Amino acid sequence: MNKIITIDGPSASGKTSVAKLVAGRLGVPYISSGLLYRAVALMCLLENASTEEIEGRLGKYRLELRPTPESNHIYLDGRDVTESLHSLEVDSAVSAVAQQPKVRGYVNAVLRRIPGPFVIDGRDMGSTVFPQAEHKFYLTASPEVRAQRRVPERDAAYDTVLSEILRRDEADKEQSAPARDAVLLDTSHLDLDGVVRAVLGHIDR
Numbered sequence: 001m002n003k004i005i006t007i008d009g010p011s012a013s014g015k016t017s018v019a020k021l022v023a024g025r026l027g028v029p030y031i032s033s034g035l036l037y038r039a040v041a042l043m044c045l046l047e048n049a050s051t052e053e054i055e056g057r058l059g060k061y062r063l064e065l066r067p068t069p070e071s072n073h074i075y076l077d078g079r080d081v082t083e084s085l086h087s088l089e090v091d092s093a094v095s096a097v098a099q100q101p102k103v104r105g106y107v108n109a110v111l112r113r114i115p116g117p118f119v120i121d122g123r124d125m126g127s128t129v130f131p132q133a134e135h136k137f138y139l140t141a142s143p144e145v146r147a148q149r150r151v152p153e154r155d156a157a158y159d160t161v162l163s164e165i166l167r168r169d170e171a172d173k174e175q176s177a178p179a180r181d182a183v184l185l186d187t188s189h190l191d192l193d194g195v196v197r198a199v200l201g202h203i204d205r
Helices: 015-026 033-047 051-055 088-098 101-112 125-129 143-153 158-171 192-204
Strands: 004-008 030-032 063-067 072-076 118-122 135-140 183-186
Touching: 004 015, 004 125, 015 030, 015 118, 015 192, 030 033, 030 063, 030 072, 033 051, 033 063, 033 072, 033 088, 033 101, 033 118, 051 088, 051 101, 063 101, 088 101, 088 158, 101 125, 118 125, 125 135, 135 192, 143 158, 183 192
Parallel strands: 004 118, 004 135, 030 118, 135 183
Antiparallel strands: 063 072
């Protein structure tokens, strides 16, 4: 089996948690595309470079994603930088980074080198990166619900997190459009297990 399952959606829509559990239930690797964009955002911070400037410096770095049964690890030139990727500084830079065509091409090339089967989450995995995917899902929820979910993951107040999510939604609007053949799931009133059951139910059918 070399099938690919894509789970897309806006920031804090639950796609990462769902993708991990679906992959676990199916016994296949889970891939987080967003970590690669976060790695490029980290490059900007390390280089003190703008998002436009970093496009010309991508060749300086060897970027790798290595999935494990529990998580993904991101390596820059052989150094594990995974723990540095979840900060408000990276949050603030990642949308602008992901809008750069050369950055998207760079990240997509890294992703397409990963052999299936796997479950992958992101914003345009089903529409752009893996249009051939056998199953495509798009998760969403209200900004307020997504902010409530994200607060425990960030050392920041609810209003700060909500403001950042709204900003990310606007910045990611073009990239985040669902694939035409994706199954749309509003997770606002579903718990995690309910979303996983819905996804697996569509796959079983």
